[in-house]
Amino acid sequence: MLRLLTIEFHKLKHNRASKVLSIIYFGLLTCIALIAAIKFDIGPVKFHLADAGIFNFPYIWHFNTYIASILKFFLLLVIVSMMANEYSYKTLKQNLIDGLSKKEFVLSKFYTVIAFAFISTVFVFVVSLILGLIYSDYNEFAIIVSDLKYLVAFFIKLVGFFSMGLFFGILVKRSAFAVGAMVVWLIIESMFKGYLFWSFKDASNTTEKVDSIMQFLPFEAMANLIKEPFSRLGAVKSVANQIGETFTKSYDVQFTTIFIVSAWTFIFIYLSYALLKKRDL
Amino acid sequence: METILSLKNLDKKYGSVHAVNNLSFDIQKGNVYGILGPNGSGKSTTLGIILNVVNRTSGKFSWFNDSLSTHEALKKVGAIIERPNFYPYMTAAQNLALICKIKGITTEKIDEKLKVVNLYERKNSKFRTYSLGMKQRLAIASALLNDPEILILDEPTNGLDPQGIHEIRQIIKKIAANGTTILLASHLLDEVEKVCSHVVVIRKGVKLYSGRVDEMTASNGLFELKVDTNEEHLINILEEHPAIGKITKEHETIIATLSKTISSSEINEYLFGKGIILSHLVKRKPSLEQQFLDLTNNN
Numbered sequence: 001m002l003r004l005l006t007i008e009f010h011k012l013k014h015n016r017a018s019k020v021l022s023i024i025y026f027g028l029l030t031c032i033a034l035i036a037a038i039k040f041d042i043g044p045v046k047f048h049l050a051d052a053g054i055f056n057f058p059y060i061w062h063f064n065t066y067i068a069s070i071l072k073f074f075l076l077l078v079i080v081s082m083m084a085n086e087y088s089y090k091t092l093k094q095n096l097i098d099g100l101s102k103k104e105f106v107l108s109k110f111y112t113v114i115a116f117a118f119i120s121t122v123f124v125f126v127v128s129l130i131l132g133l134i135y136s137d138y139n140e141f142a143i144i145v146s147d148l149k150y151l152v153a154f155f156i157k158l159v160g161f162f163s164m165g166l167f168f169g170i171l172v173k174r175s176a177f178a179v180g181a182m183v184v185w186l187i188i189e190s191m192f193k194g195y196l197f198w199s200f201k202d203a204s205n206t207t208e209k210v211d212s213i214m215q216f217l218p219f220e221a222m223a224n225l226i227k228e229p230f231s232r233l234g235a236v237k238s239v240a241n242q243i244g245e246t247f248t249k250s251y252d253v254q255f256t257t258i259f260i261v262s263a264w265t266f267i268f269i270y271l272s273y274a275l276l277k278k279r280d281l
Numbered sequence: 282m283e284t285i286l287s288l289k290n291l292d293k294k295y296g297s298v299h300a301v302n303n304l305s306f307d308i309q310k311g312n313v314y315g316i317l318g319p320n321g322s323g324k325s326t327t328l329g330i331i332l333n334v335v336n337r338t339s340g341k342f343s344w345f346n347d348s349l350s351t352h353e354a355l356k357k358v359g360a361i362i363e364r365p366n367f368y369p370y371m372t373a374a375q376n377l378a379l380i381c382k383i384k385g386i387t388t389e390k391i392d393e394k395l396k397v398v399n400l401y402e403r404k405n406s407k408f409r410t411y412s413l414g415m416k417q418r419l420a421i422a423s424a425l426l427n428d429p430e431i432l433i434l435d436e437p438t439n440g441l442d443p444q445g446i447h448e449i450r451q452i453i454k455k456i457a458a459n460g461t462t463i464l465l466a467s468h469l470l471d472e473v474e475k476v477c478s479h480v481v482v483i484r485k486g487v488k489l490y491s492g493r494v495d496e497m498t499a500s501n502g503l504f505e506l507k508v509d510t511n512e513e514h515l516i517n518i519l520e521e522h523p524a525i526g527k528i529t530k531e532h533e534t535i536i537a538t539l540s541k542t543i544s545s546s547e548i549n550e551y552l553f554g555k556g557i558i559l560s561h562l563v564k565r566k567p568s569l570e571q572q573f574l575d576l577t578n579n580n
Contacts, residue, residue: 007382014371090366097332098383098423099356280295281334 004108005115007100011082012112018078025074029123032067033131053233055135058147062229062251064128065154068120069226072161075116079162080178083109083169093281106273109166117158121151153225153253160222160261160268167268170275189219221260227251283310284346285431285462286331291340293326293486300326302486303340308431308464313457315473315480315494316466317573323486324466325363328435332360345430356384359424360433365416369409373400373419376408377426384427394422398452414445421452431462438472450475474569484577497572501539504548507561518555522548534561 012018035054054063086092095105133139168178196210203209214220232251286308293301301323308314318324329335331342333351344354367376377391395401398418403411411419417437424432437453438446450472457463457476467473473480473494480497482490490497508515512535519525519537526540545564552559567575 003382003385007379010375010379010382011368014368014375016370085368089368090364091368093334093362094366095383096334096352097355097360097362098380099352099354099358099385100383101333101350101352104352278336280329280336 001107001111004104005111008082008108008112012078015082015085018082021074021078025071025078025120026123028071028074029068029120030127032064032124032127035067051135053137055131057132057136057138057144059229059232060128060132060136061147061150062226062232064124064131065150066226066229068124069154069157072120072158075120075158076162076165076179076182077175079109079113079116079165080169081175082112083166084173084175084178087170087173090281096281102276103273106166106269106276109272110163110269113162113166114159117155117162120158121155124154125151149253150226153258156258156261156265157222157225160218160265163265163268164218167272167275170272186219189214189217192217193220215257216260218261218264221257221264224257225253225261284308285310286342286344286464287346288327288331288342289340291327291330291342292338293323293330293335294338300486301330301337304483304486304488306481306488306491308462310430310462311460312479313463313477314465315477316464316483317470317473317480318466318468318483319577320468322484324468324483325435326486327483328360328362328433328464328466332358332362332433334362357427357430358433359427359429359431360435361417361420361424361437362433362435363439365420367408367416367419367423370407372405372407373411373422374404376419377423380423380426386427390426390428394425397425397455398422399448414441414448417441417445417449418452421449425456429461431464432456433464433466435466436468437465438467438469470568470570470573480569482573482576489576494569495566497569497576500567500572501542502564502566503539504537504545505561505563505565506535506537506559507533508557509560511557515552515557518552518557522551524548538567 012022038048053059086095092105096102100108129144132144136144164182165178168181169175172178172181193210193214196213197206200206200209215224227250229251284307288307289305291301291304293299304323304327316324316327326335330337331344333355344351345357349357368379371379373395374391377394378388381388381391392401392404395404398421400415400418400422403415408416408419421434421437424434434453438449441449453463453465453476463476465473465477477494479492480490480494481488482497506515506519512530515535516528516530519528519535524539524541524543525537527538529536529538545562549559549562
């Protein structure tokens with residue numbers, strides 16, 4: 001496993017585009033801390049985001065993993081191009097001739113995906129921990145370590161998302177088109193969701209029915225892993241209460257969602273391997 | 282003798298195209314083999330199959346008497362196919378270091394092999410800045426990194442200028458002289474003739490011949506003759522001789538293929554007796570090109 005990782009790392013290390021994108025990504029992750037500096041100061045209305053409770057433990061785990069997962073597109077470009085480049089440079093053929101098996105080839109990419117996801121998770125953990133220790137109103141150990149499941153969800157989400165990128169990289173063989181294909185898939189998924197809403201429009205519990213089907217689709221499942229944290233924020237809730245709206249949403253990380261995304265990860269990686277095995281290069 | 286590679290009834294179909302048809306041959310240690318065939322005869326497909334990049338339709342092949350799985354065996358093989366494929370953003374040394382990692386060997390031989398192919402001075406230049414000849418030489422260096430049991434070369438001089446071709450041939454000869462087993466696929470016959478001891482001839486995926494180069498066609502040799510005047514007369518006279526099979530004319534030279542062995546002096550005496558004085562007479566074996574054409578036309 002270490003051998004495969006060092007092989008892949010060697011390929012990435014010397015690639016300037018990958019290096020720049022990775023640095024931007026981890027730079028932006030660090031920049032989450034800058035949210036703390038957001039202050040509105042309009043005459044009598046003083047609003048400091050850091051004081052609004054977004055950095056309170058354990059809410060910060062939810063909020064930061066959600067924000068951080070938006071940035072995953074930068075790494076997606078690295079992942080997709082590291083796969084598609086092997087085709088455009090024809091180095092995949094050379095790697096196989098040099099004695100890498102097709103299985104090892106796919107595994108080396110998958111291990112890299114896991115490594116990237118793991119490093120991102122550790123990064124978000126450290127940044128959030130520091131921010132929380134500075135701004136959180138509660139600093140008891142038990143509160144800090146509660147809701148760490150959002151970090152697990154974050155990790156699973158990244159692995160699933162990047163595995164999808166790997167698969168499309170192998171399928172389409174061109175980085176730009178592979179990213180395009182993922183966008184097309186996202187659009188199809190949204191259209192399917194729209195279609196479901198239309199076909200269940202007469203049912204009493206339309207949303208539940210649609211969600212019960214949609215949860216199995218990859219993009220929807222990945223989105224379900226970490227639900228949007230904004231309506232959970234105390235400040236937002238109290239505003240909503242004033243206008244007579246109550247949220248009864250569950251923000252929890254569901255085990256079924258983790259399972260569904262893991263299953264998709266397995267499917268994407270296995271299909272990548274099957275595709276590679278079947279192809280003549 | 283130790284068998285390095287053995288192919289049995291190998292078959293590959295691309296849709297309706299039968300690229301490799303029931304191909305069987307063995308590669309023994311220490312010999313230099315040439316795979317000959319016109320363009321599109323299935324040479325590269327065959328090499329692709331044994332190198333794990335093309336899936337076979339049926340049949341089997343085994344490396345080192347089946348003692349290793351294909352990808353493990355390939356770590357002991359050095360191969361270059363068609364175009365050199367490296368990471369353009371890495372330098373020569375970085376590319377070779379990656380191959381060392383894949384093959385699971387140390388990087389200590391990189392400088393040595395770069396010197397063999399005269400690229401040592403450019404080892405820190407990016408691959409994308411290389412000329413085609415340099416790329417091809419780097420490919421050879423990469424194939425030599427593990428001191429391979431067998432070196433597989435597919436059209437190594439394709440697309441090179443005369444100087445590049447000469448350099449690659451010198452390198453191949455040097456490697457062959459060290460006793461390394463070589464499998465060389467080419468449609469350039471003089472290339473094969475110069476370095477190979479054995480040949481496998483294929484056409485449209487079918488094996489026509491496999492064995493020693495000099496036993497390829499049962500030939501008694503041929504004469505090249507020239508006269509200053511009266512060629513017609515010479516041809517008529519030659520046709521009467523019982524040992525002469527076929528007579529053809531190439532530019533100014535008349536080629537007489539022998540059906541029985543006779544010596545140069547015998548034919549000279551015979552013609553002189555008929556009043557013909559030759560300006561040129563050479564007896565030689567048919568070139569590989571002629572043998573190859575005979576073989577591919579007759580089958």
